[in-house]
Amino acid sequence: MTDPYVRIRDLGVTFTGGAKPVRAVGGVSLDIREGEAVALIGESGSGKSVTMRAIMRLNPEKRSRIEGSIHVGGHDVMKLGARRLARFRGAEVAMIFQEPLLALDPVYTLGAQITESIRRHEPVSRAEARARALQLFERVRIPSPERRLDSYPHEMSGGMRQRAMIALALACRPKLLLADEPTTALDATVQIQVLLLLRELQRDLGLSIIFVTHDIGAAVEVADRIAVMYAGRIVEEASARDLMRAPRHPYTIGLLKSRAHGAMVKGARLDTIPGAPPDLANLPAGCAFAPRCFLAADSCRRDDPPPLVALDGGRTARCLRVEHTHPDAIGTPAH
Amino acid sequence: MSPPDTSRADSARPLNGAGEALLTVRGLKKYFPIRGGILNRAVKRVHAVDDVDLEVMRGETLGVVGESGCGKSTTARLLMELIEPDEGELIFDGCKVGSRELPLKEYRRQVQMVFQDSYSSLNPRLTIEDSIAFGAQVHGTPKREALARTHDLLARVGLDPARFAGRYPHELSGGQRQRVNIARALALRPRVIILDEAVSALDKSVEAQVLNLLTDLKAEFGLTYVFISHDLNVVRFVSDRVLVMYLGKVVELGEAERVYTHPQHPYTAALLSSMPSMDPDHRTEEPPLAGDPPNPIDPPTGCRFHTRCPSIRPFCATREPPLADVERDHAVACHARVPASGYHDDAAAVPDPEKITA
Numbered sequence: 001m002t003d004p005y006v007r008i009r010d011l012g013v014t015f016t017g018g019a020k021p022v023r024a025v026g027g028v029s030l031d032i033r034e035g036e037a038v039a040l041i042g043e044s045g046s047g048k049s050v051t052m053r054a055i056m057r058l059n060p061e062k063r064s065r066i067e068g069s070i071h072v073g074g075h076d077v078m079k080l081g082a083r084r085l086a087r088f089r090g091a092e093v094a095m096i097f098q099e100p101l102l103a104l105d106p107v108y109t110l111g112a113q114i115t116e117s118i119r120r121h122e123p124v125s126r127a128e129a130r131a132r133a134l135q136l137f138e139r140v141r142i143p144s145p146e147r148r149l150d151s152y153p154h155e156m157s158g159g160m161r162q163r164a165m166i167a168l169a170l171a172c173r174p175k176l177l178l179a180d181e182p183t184t185a186l187d188a189t190v191q192i193q194v195l196l197l198l199r200e201l202q203r204d205l206g207l208s209i210i211f212v213t214h215d216i217g218a219a220v221e222v223a224d225r226i227a228v229m230y231a232g233r234i235v236e237e238a239s240a241r242d243l244m245r246a247p248r249h250p251y252t253i254g255l256l257k258s259r260a261h262g263a264m265v266k267g268a269r270l271d272t273i274p275g276a277p278p279d280l281a282n283l284p285a286g287c288a289f290a291p292r293c294f295l296a297a298d299s300c301r302r303d304d305p306p307p308l309v310a311l312d313g314g315r316t317a318r319c320l321r322v323e324h325t326h327p328d329a330i331g332t333p334a335h
Numbered sequence: 336m337s338p339p340d341t342s343r344a345d346s347a348r349p350l351n352g353a354g355e356a357l358l359t360v361r362g363l364k365k366y367f368p369i370r371g372g373i374l375n376r377a378v379k380r381v382h383a384v385d386d387v388d389l390e391v392m393r394g395e396t397l398g399v400v401g402e403s404g405c406g407k408s409t410t411a412r413l414l415m416e417l418i419e420p421d422e423g424e425l426i427f428d429g430c431k432v433g434s435r436e437l438p439l440k441e442y443r444r445q446v447q448m449v450f451q452d453s454y455s456s457l458n459p460r461l462t463i464e465d466s467i468a469f470g471a472q473v474h475g476t477p478k479r480e481a482l483a484r485t486h487d488l489l490a491r492v493g494l495d496p497a498r499f500a501g502r503y504p505h506e507l508s509g510g511q512r513q514r515v516n517i518a519r520a521l522a523l524r525p526r527v528i529i530l531d532e533a534v535s536a537l538d539k540s541v542e543a544q545v546l547n548l549l550t551d552l553k554a555e556f557g558l559t560y561v562f563i564s565h566d567l568n569v570v571r572f573v574s575d576r577v578l579v580m581y582l583g584k585v586v587e588l589g590e591a592e593r594v595y596t597h598p599q600h601p602y603t604a605a606l607l608s609s610m611p612s613m614d615p616d617h618r619t620e621e622p623p624l625a626g627d628p629p630n631p632i633d634p635p636t637g638c639r640f641h642t643r644c645p646s647i648r649p650f651c652a653t654r655e656p657p658l659a660d661v662e663r664d665h666a667v668a669c670h671a672r673v674p675a676s677g678y679h680d681d682a683a684a685v686p687d688p689e690k691i692t693a
Contacts, residue, residue: 043538143626157627158403187402188565192609193622214539217611221618240615258543260572269547270572273540276508292540 004031005208006055006176010068013050017063020281024050026232026305027068034175037202037209039219039240042229043277048212051229052178055210056089073175091121094169098181100161104153110137110164111149114171121172136167140197159190166197176208177201183218195221216256220244228252231278231288233305238315248325249317250293287320295321356390356426357559358414358446358527363387363423365409369632382634383409385583387423388658391527396553396560398574398591400567400606404631405580407563411531414561415448428526444474447520451532453512457504457519464489464500467519474523481522488518491555492548510541514548521556529561534569546573567610571595576664579603582631582639585658589665599667602640638670646671648678 013025025047032038040048053059055070057077070077073092080088097103105113114136115129124132130149137145140163153161162182169177179198183191199222202209211222219226220240227237228249236249247253254273275292278284284291290300299320300306306320319325365384368377384406391397399407412418414425416432416439427445430437450456457466467488468481476484486496492514504512513533520528530549534542546569553560564570570577570591577594579587579602587600598604605623612619624643629635635642641651651670654677658668670678 043540157630159627187628188567188606188609189402189622189624190627192611192619193625195611196619196622199618215611216539217613220613220615221611244613244615255539258540260543260546260568269550270543272543272547274544276510276541277538 005034005036005073006030006032006210007071008051008055008068009070011051011054011070012065012067013047013054013059014065014067015059015063016065017060018281021065022281023283024232024280025054026283028229028232028234029068029308030227030234030237032176032208032210034208035202035206036225037199037211037223038225038227039211039213039223040227040229040234041213041216041219043214045231045277045280046229047232047280048229049180052095052180052210052212055176055178056093056095057085058095087121090117090174091172092174093176093178094172094174095178095180096162096165096169096182098184100158100165101153103165104161104168106153109150109152110156110168114149114168117168117171133167133171136170137164139170139201140164140167142167158186159193162186162190162194163197166194166201170201170205174207176210179209179211181213182211184213184215191218192221198222216244216259228255231283232280233288233318234308234316235289235319236315236317238313242313242315246327248311248315248322249289249319250295250321250325251289252317253325254292254294287318295319295324297321355393357393357428358391359426360387360389360414361424361426363410363413363425364421365406365413365418366421379632382583382631384413384420385634387580387583387585389578389585389588391559391561392576394557394559395575396562396573398570398577399561399563399580400565400570400577401580402565402606402628404582404628406583406631407580408531410580411448411529411561411563414529415443415446417448440474444523445525446527446529447523447525448529448531449513449516449520449533451535453509453516453536454504456516457512459504462501462503463507463515464496466504467515467522470519471522484522485518488521489515491521491552492518493544494518508541510537510545513537513545517545517548517552521552524556525558527559527561529563531563532565533562535564535566542569549573567595567607579606582629582634584639584668586640586668587666588658589667593665599661599665599672600640600669601644601646601671605643605645638668650678 008028008030011025011028015022015024028051040051042048050059054066075088111130111133114133115126118124118129118132133149134145137148142148142160142163156164183194186194195218198209201207213219223240226240226243227234230251236252247256257271258273260270273292278288286301286303287306290296306318308316308318309322310316363384364386366380367383369379369381371378387410401407413420425432427437427442432442433439464482464485467485471481472478486500489496489499494511494514534545537545552558562570562573574591576589577591578585581602587594587603594603595607598607608623626643629642637652637654638656641647656668656670658666659673660666661672670676
């Protein structure tokens with residue numbers, strides 16, 4: 001098997017700016033193959049965005065301590081010098097954010113922002129860069145793209161701005177796209193358009209995508225594989241299909257059960273996960289989920305966090321009692 | 336006497352035959368002026384809520400869904416009279432709001448609201464018991480009594496009063512703060528609670544806890560809810576009836592399961608099929624609608640959905656469809672659903688655009 005395109009090993013991110021150091025990410029390992037879309041899902045404070053930002057070294061360097069290693073397409077991200085890092089951002093990896101209005105520059109037209117970013121990375125003429133910007137706008141299906149290149153961000157609707165930001169991210173032909181809650185601020189009918197656009201770009205351009213979201217539904221629409229984060233760690237990782245069919249970590253099980261979904265009986269109670277996510281500055285010993293877990297035993301509350309357990313079908317879960325979550329049926333991995 | 340004919344559309348009859356209207360809204364309108372030019376005159380208007388009629392039945396949960404700019408939050412604020420409507424009237428339990436029988440202050444005691452942002456809804460300088468007891472004191476309850484009730488309510492929403500009563504809002508998590516806001520809404524023994532995206536900012540695992548709490552409280556205190564949310568799954572779970580809004584207009588109103596399983600308005604149908612599938616083997620293949628919702632500053636003429644509608648007739652661009660019953664307890668504002676609307680004549684007179692291209 002070839003090396004994965006992205007290889008994250010034992011990534012730890014501790015923010016040291018506050019009164020107490022906060023370990024936002026505590027040992028994340030993740031591989032992403034070329035052309036694969038992986039979703040990181042979790043609640044606020046689970047470390048999903050911080051993990052993704054670490055791939056582009058966007059976490060504030062003076063106020064954070066970063067451990068572990070990240071390799072992307074042969075680059076050792078932790079060791080990149082300033083110039084190579086600037087080249088790496090944009091040409092190898094690009095990122096889109098939740099709120100395009102904050103991510104785009106309000107005083108330049110979109111055409112100017114895209115051509116600038118192309119010419120910053122490649123020695124091409126202004127006209128050439130503009131032609132490429134136009135192609136990008138067509139690629140992300142912005143109506144009347146020629147005219148829209150001369151628009152300012154505030155002149156566009158929310159969905160159009162998100163498309164424009166995707167076009168900007170793709171300006172230098174990156175191989176990896178990082179998407180941080182890209183559809184959370186969008187309306188339902190627009191969200192599905194953007195999700196399908198991401199899927200289409202993954203397929204047509206062979207992009208690898210890391211998609212951070214708290215919305216399992218959005219993750220399922222885009223991702224081949226899903227990694228569930230809780231309190232700074234990946235607690236379960238599986239193909240989207242396996243995860244939805246038979247979640248194995250008690251947190252994932254609880255999360256899927258607690259959703260209000262279609263065919264529920266009126267007035268029925270939702271299955272809930274008791275309590276609230278833990279304080280990252282003050283994590284309990286053992287498994288961070290143990291205080292809320294329906295399966296927890298004394299061993300879960302002792303010593304170190306549980307290790308990742310490899311399960312059938314190439315999936316993993318970080319749980320000592322994972323044999324108890326095996327579906328009672330045959331439970332063979334999906335083909 | 337002939338037996339009652341249930342199929343007959345009768346606009347005078349309340350939509351939910353079993354209940355009776357607790358809160359009736361007629362002809363509600365709110366336009367926000369956009370000022371500009373040298374004289375700072377209103378040059379344009381945002382049509383936030385445009386001629387909305389609705390009834391909230393006693394004891395029901397009325398879900399309100401729609402995309403941003405559809406007017407659902409403005410409707411909520413109008414229902415509380417937090418902003419003044421340009422036109423329209425509110426009738427609560429048979430009395431006109433603001434009349435001598437029902438002054439605004441008394442109405443607001445009976446109708447309370449919970450907002451999306453749990454932090455900015457609370458005064459950061461007041462302990463949570465003071466926040467909760469404040470309203471009752473304004474309405475004349477002695478402080479001691481108000482505090483005693485506050486402690487009862489805190490316990491009722493799942494916060495131990497001994498631990499939480501003296502805390503400040505920043506010392507609580509988002510889910511706990513939203514419980515405080517719910518307790519505060521209950522402090523005046525209201526009959527209606529308007530929940531404007533009340534669970535939307537919560538993490539999923541906490542959201543489920545708060546939804547269960549709302550279900551319990553409704554049964555215990557005999558409440559009526561107006562539940563506004565963009566989350567279609569949650570609205571389906573909590574609502575008895577659902578109101579779908581698009582650009583300031585009600586486009587569909589009916590019994591929740593019926594609307595979700597048999598949407599009659601093309602917008603409702605598109606909105607529902609925009610929900611992510613949750614099944615990796617059957618992912619959505621085509622977006623049901625293209626483009627964004629139009630700007631409510633210059634809403635389209637005629638049917639406001641005609642610019643995105645998959646089954647438009649030329650007729651739709653000029654004439655506005657009224658909200659009409661299509662079956663029992665199910666009203667839709669779409670020409671295609673009303674046999675006498677002229678939509679079908681129009682189809683015959685003007686060839687279907689699809690047929691032209693074929």
